[in-house]
Amino acid sequence: MPPIRKAAVLGAGVMGSAIAAHLANAGIPCLLLDIVPRELTEDEKKKGLTLESPQVRNRFAQNGLQNALKASPAAFAHKSLARLVTPGNFEDDLPKLAEVDWVVEAVVERLDIKVSLFEKVAPHLKPGALLTTNTSGLSVNAMAEALPEELRPRFFGTHFFNPPRYMHLLELIPARETAPELLREFAAFAEKRLGKGVVYAKDTPNFIANRIGVFSMLYILRAMEKHGLTVEQVDALTGPALARPKSATFRTADLVGLDVLAHVARTQYEGAPDDERREVFELPGWLQKMIEKGLLGMKTKAGFYKRVKENGKKTTLVIDPATLEYRPKAKADFPVLAETKTIDDPAARVARLVADKSPAGAFAWDILAETLLYCARR
Numbered sequence: 001m002p003p004i005r006k007a008a009v010l011g012a013g014v015m016g017s018a019i020a021a022h023l024a025n026a027g028i029p030c031l032l033l034d035i036v037p038r039e040l041t042e043d044e045k046k047k048g049l050t051l052e053s054p055q056v057r058n059r060f061a062q063n064g065l066q067n068a069l070k071a072s073p074a075a076f077a078h079k080s081l082a083r084l085v086t087p088g089n090f091e092d093d094l095p096k097l098a099e100v101d102w103v104v105e106a107v108v109e110r111l112d113i114k115v116s117l118f119e120k121v122a123p124h125l126k127p128g129a130l131l132t133t134n135t136s137g138l139s140v141n142a143m144a145e146a147l148p149e150e151l152r153p154r155f156f157g158t159h160f161f162n163p164p165r166y167m168h169l170l171e172l173i174p175a176r177e178t179a180p181e182l183l184r185e186f187a188a189f190a191e192k193r194l195g196k197g198v199v200y201a202k203d204t205p206n207f208i209a210n211r212i213g214v215f216s217m218l219y220i221l222r223a224m225e226k227h228g229l230t231v232e233q234v235d236a237l238t239g240p241a242l243a244r245p246k247s248a249t250f251r252t253a254d255l256v257g258l259d260v261l262a263h264v265a266r267t268q269y270e271g272a273p274d275d276e277r278r279e280v281f282e283l284p285g286w287l288q289k290m291i292e293k294g295l296l297g298m299k300t301k302a303g304f305y306k307r308v309k310e311n312g313k314k315t316t317l318v319i320d321p322a323t324l325e326y327r328p329k330a331k332a333d334f335p336v337l338a339e340t341k342t343i344d345d346p347a348a349r350v351a352r353l354v355a356d357k358s359p360a361g362a363f364a365w366d367i368l369a370e371t372l373l374y375c376a377r378r
Contacts, residue, residue: 001185002128004101004193008033010117012064012087014257014299015134015162016106021068021075022164024084026193031096033088034060054092061087075165090120097124104158106134109263114138115146122148130186132158136260137206137267144175152177158190159207162256170196171207205271206264211378214264216371218280220249221287223370224321227363231304231318236332237364241353243346250304254297262291277374286321293324305329334360 008031009020020032036057040049049056065087068075076082088096097103103121107113114133125131131154133143140157147155157173170190174183190196201207206214224234231250239248253261262283269281283291290296290303297303306317306326317326336356343349354365 001130001182001189002101004028004130004189006030006100007102007104008097008100010034010090010103010105010121011107011134012061013106013108014067015160015164017064017068018071018075018162018164019104019106019134019160020065020085021071021081022160022194024081025077025165026195027084028193029084030086031088031093031100032061032065032085033090033093034064036089036091057089057092058087061089071163073163073166075163077165090117094120094124097121097129098126100126100129102130102132104132104134109136109138109260109267111138111142114143118143118146122151125151129154130182131155134158134160137210137264137271139205139271140173140175140203144177153179154182156183156186157201157203157207158186159201159209161209168195168197169209170194170198171201171209172198173201173203173207175203206268210264211268212371212375214261214268215277215280215374216367217249217253217261218265218283219370219374220367221284222280223363223367225284227359227366229359229363230330230332231321232329233332233334234363236334236337237353237360238367241337241340241349242364242368243350254303254305256297257299258287258291258296258303262288276377284321286324289324290319295319295324302326334358336360 006029007023009016010033012032012034017032020030023030037051037059040051040056044056065082065085069079069082103125105114105117107117114135118131121131131151133140135157136159144152144155152175156175156178157171159171159173161167161169172183172187187198190198199208205211220234220238235248235250238244239246245252247255265281265283269278272278294300295302304319307314308317316329318329319326336353336358340349340353343352350368354361354368
């Protein structure tokens with residue numbers, strides 16, 4: 001594999017801009033490209049700009065870079081590293097791809113859009129350049145089939161997790177014609193230069209992490225109703241107490257975006273008709289209604305949680321799935337949690353929680369057992 005001295009990210013949304021920032025953190029100059037706007041904003045009109053103005057044509061990529069600079073937690077190790085990211089667009093800047101060693105695609109999760117973009121990108125790649133997709137679960141082989149034959153050995157999936165600066169995991173998904181030696185060399189690069197923990201995945205719907213993770217999350221929604229728990233109670237039980245991140249279940253869903261969660265679930269449901277737990281990947285009606293109402297999480301400032309100002313003070317509200325109305329967040333008062341907080345060893349902490357003879361323990365054992373069984377059957 002040739003040295004990766006310069007890269008390009010296609011798509012300047014939340015994930016694409018964060019990947020570009022992480023490449024900059026690793027000292028790799030990066031192009032950040034997105035589509036060209038078709039309409040002027042009111043602010044652009046006031047400035048006398050036109051649709052041909054570079055400032056307008058690069059607006060989406062520039063906004064992506066600015067969002068990465070304002071991200072919390074910080075996407076850049078230092079804001080000065082943003083100088084390594086150059087915004088551009090798919091119409092004016094594709095010839096610049098001839099200068100880069102690695103192009104990673106991070107546009108919307110639609111196979112037709114990705115394939116159409118690859119067809120435009122492929123003629124501009126230099127010999128030996130890598131092309132990868134950040135898809136979270138679409139078929140890598142289906143994308144590879146649309147590529148020129150000579151490019152297929154250099155194409156594979158590189159599934160980063162959000163936020164990429166902090167999430168250690170990187171799934172590598174080879175297509176049928178991916179060169180094995182090149183994939184191994186890229187894995188070494190990802191581990192040493194990007195600081196990633198690499199896992200190889202097969203080209204099955206949603207690969208490994210999303211298949212297991214989304215099963216677990218969607219089963220938790222069913223178990224919440226089954227055990228009569230609230231959103232904040234579930235998050236109290238499915239965070240550090242279960243050796244999982246503080247964002248637990250519903251804060252994680254808000255971070256990822258409920259629309260993205262729904263897309264991943266639909267990909268699994270449609271792509272694995274023989275899955276013995278296929279019904280779990282059907283969204284509950286109340287979750288579908290949240291999506292229809294635009295309650296998508298952090299990107300819309302309202303999801304399972306919502307921050308509001310009341311009497312000059314910020315407070316957190318939480319949604320009631322039964323009514324889809326927000327109410328003040330309540331403390332999850334489970335005695336066992338006070339004990340698990342004193343246990344440093346994650347395995348011992350989980351064992352204590354699931355063994356507890358209480359509604360909290362019963363819920364924890366239910367969701368853990370079902371997830372482990374699902375993994376074992378794979």
